[in-house]
Amino acid sequence: MLERKLVIVSGKGGVGKSAIAVALALRAQRAGKRVLVSAMSDGVGTAIHLGADHLSYKPTTFYGDIHAMEVDRAYALEEYLKVQLRVPQAAPTKTFSKAMQVLVDTAPGIREVISMGKPIFDTWQGHYDLVVVDAPPIGQLMSYLRAPAVVANVVPTGAIKDQSGRMAAMLRDPEQTALVLVTTPEELPALETKQALDELESERLINLGVLIANRVLPPLDITPHQIEALPDRPATAAAAHHTSLLALQDASLDSLPIDVRLPYLFGVHTPAEVSAQLADEWEDAL
């Protein structure tokens, strides 16, 4: 995973994507790499796992060699026009850039190509050994991954068409790019993961690097039968709670080809602690 240039972390909302994206960055940093974490949805969600309260478009440095930024759509568009299309002075007024944004949002695929383009361009520029994308939920990510093909269809002549072809090739290349898909051992996330795996398999827009089950509960060597015989106490209720969650966990992970299981972190408070601990656990799991 760490040998790739671009790793995209996604999964259903609420499964711990940001925690795992930062854990991956920590692992890369420990291996001596220069890493960029690129937050494509909610920058605050990524920031708290680095112990900060927000991120900006300009990367902030953490723990020595982890750099983290938020892909703001308006800035991404401005930079795209300036750097990629070599347009001299982009977005002179507020109305101007807002209007541009409306056009970009209305044409299918363009907005996605420009946002997804930012981490990809960062990869091409070679300032970092690894770019980790804290991506939108998997459903949305699929439309980002499909966007280059959509753009090729709707834009007959525009400059953005050529670039989307290069982007799609980069995303498809297993030597350079991998997807980390995260799920939790619960019914809905597992179901959505299964669907995503089918779509990934049939569309082949990106290669799955690792499928992670996050917040996996430890086994408990107590049977429901034993629990029934126990007195009504918190320890009994906690055991009953745990065993029913375990049953749901087994049922939901059953049909998924999980590569790495990361444990449920009981009682861990801060998001930064969660990511640091997940990085350790991930290394131990390999």
Add this chain to the structure above:
Amino acid sequence: MKSSDILIVTGAGGVGKTTLSAAIAVATAEQGARTLVITVDPARRLADALGITMLDRATNRPSRVPDAPLLDAVMLDVTASWEAITARHAKPEVADRLLESPYFRAVADRFPAAQSYAAGEQVAEFAMSGDWDVVVVDTPPAAGGIDFFMAPRKMRELVGGRLLRWLTGARVPGRNLIYRTTARPMLRLADILLGSALLEELADFLIDVRSLYDGLSSRALAIDRLMSQATVLVVTTDAPGPMREAGRFFSALPEIDVSPAALIFNRALPDSWITARGPMGNTALDEALRANMELWSSEARRNRDARVAMAARLEVPMAAVPWLRRPLSDVAGLANLVSSAADLSDIVHR
């Protein structure tokens, strides 16, 4: 005709909004109120429990919930809502053109404000029909929280505002006018980016969108008024993301004319677990119980700390709903959820 009481359930994705909305709707129906629950994307078993079949999707037509005489359920389809909105507000030939436009679906699907607006307009239609006493709304995840309430305003600004005027000319002009004004630097830029053929199509599309303004604008005001009378329940769990989202909602309240009734803290663990210890014996069973209790007692402490922190920050009543061991799959279970959470049951029955 009296419009329904509206109960809006909002919060981050994955916190259990859909289940809670269904449970609240079951509880109000059991109290004798004709109730409609508007849901967005229910899990299979919950959809089955509510009697929502694949056939009902994409029609926006409510159907009766089995085993619940006064309860109807509907699954919201945003694209179908936009088709209805367009048919309502545009001249027939413009509506046809819009609905056939490849950009129409893209815009309806991707602008969060467009999604929320469609949901809002659909809610308003149900609420004003007089068919129900209570309408319970599960808000769309992509447009949760504050966006749902800002959408009517944003839509009005977007469609009628300076921006589209600036893009499409002072009055709705002859078609293709936008492209003849390429002297504007913005359009030159857009031309480089998108190519002239696409730009021209987009301009035509936006000119058609502008013609929705009058109808959409007065409707948006009505929706705004309706929403400001709604009861809002904000749902969170102890996870940092959902708590942040709930906090954001409350801090944005001054911007919208809505007052939340309560914060629902879902998946609460019993406080009694915090100090509880397992049995002291030396059997394998005792040891397993002890170790397991230790894990859950640290988790219960974290859970309580999160609840205390939220309560300290926000001055609204808070209802803790226990962490269920199994996903709910029938009407009886849903009814049970509300009656087992005393604070929630107070809020619902108020």
